[in-house]
Amino acid sequence: MLRHEPDTRVIDPASLxxxxxxxxxxxxxxxxxxxxxxxxxTHISYGDITHYMLEECLDMEAGVIGEIIxxxxxxxxxxxxxxxxxxxxxxxxxxxSFGPLCFVTxxxxxxxxxxWILKTLPMASGGVDITATGSFEAKADVLxxxxxxxFVEDRLETCFLLEEAGITPILFKQxxxxxxxxxxEVESWRELExxxxx
Numbered sequence: 202m203l204r205h206e207p208d209t210r211v212i213d214p215a216s217l218x219x220x221x222x223x224x225x226x227x228x229x230x231x232x233x234x235x236x237x238x239x240x241x242x243t244h245i246s247y248g249d250i251t252h253y254m255l256e257e258c259l260d261m262e263a264g265v266i267g268e269i270i271x272x273x274x275x276x277x278x279x280x281x282x283x284x285x286x287x288x289x290x291x292x293x294x295x296x297x298s299f300g301p302l303c304f305v306t307x308x309x310x311x312x313x314x315x316x317w318i319l320k321t322l323p324m325a326s327g328g329v330d331i332t333a334t335g336s337f338e339a340k341a342d343v344l345x346x347x348x349x350x351x352f353v354e355d356r357l358e359t360c361f362l363l364e365e366a367g368i369t370p371i372l373f374k375q376x377x378x379x380x381x382x383x384x385x386e387v388e389s390w391r392e393l394e395x396x397x398x399x
Contacts, residue, residue: 211398212371214295216350218303220340221314221331223355224373225288225304225321228273231281235269236261253356253377276313284321287390293323294399300328305343305352307359309335341366353393360384371396 222228229250236242245259252258255266272278296302302322308314311333318329332343337359344352345366353371354360357378360370364384371393372378372386387393 212351212396214299214397214399216348217295217299217397218305218344218347218349218352219292220352220354220356220359220373221304221306221318222308223375223377224353225284225292226314226317227283227285229375229377230283231278232269232273234281235272235278236265240265240269248376250375250377251379253358258377274308276316279313279317282317285390287394289322291390291394291397294394295397296322296324296328298399300324301330302328303344303347303349304329304331305340306331306333307335307337307340308333338362341368344368353387357382 219225230247233245233247236245242261242265245261250258255261256263259266292302304318306314311331315329315331318331319326322329330347334340334343337356340352340359341363344363345368349368351369351371352363353373354363355373355375355378357372357380360372360382363370370384372382372384373393374386374388385396387396
């Protein structure tokens with residue numbers, strides 16, 4: 202059973218940071234779009250993505266999954282990458298008073314997702330701080346260095362690592378993180394916004 206914190210919990214906006222894929226960017230939907238358009242894979246839906254490691258939940262060849270992920274990471278399909286509903290508006294609101302916005306991603310390099318963020322959010326490049334760690338385990342160190350105490354994340358396993366490091370994870374609800382957990386959870390950017398002390 203999932204346990205939720207009371208809605209009265211207030212998040213300090215100056216100490217908040219964000220993952221990108223699955224939190225800001227609707228990366229898994231683009232994964233499915235590429236699978237359909239370029240590989241004629243039409244039998245998989247968003248709800249079928251029940252594990253962060255796609256090979257463990259999708260009826261697809263591992264090689265094809267790898268090829269699509271490479272296309273996602275190299276930025277060549279970013280024209281089709283959409284933000285999750287509400288993300289640009291809430292992030293713009295945060296950036297005006299509490300910037301620069303801090304993003305920490307497990308991608309191996311910050312480009313081209315940095316360019317996508319700048320195109321998606323209505324703010325100057327100085328208003329965005331993106332760190333690519335190359336691993337989920339390295340996120341906590343970056344967050345501590347930047348003085349961030351709250352982190353919005355969609356990978357449940359990373360939330361446990363963050364909690365051990367003294368950082369409060371906020372789990373962004375997705376089909377691949379539907380296991381029991383003790384963390385604050387939000388279902389949308391509007392719900393997250395309601396928990397932030399602007």
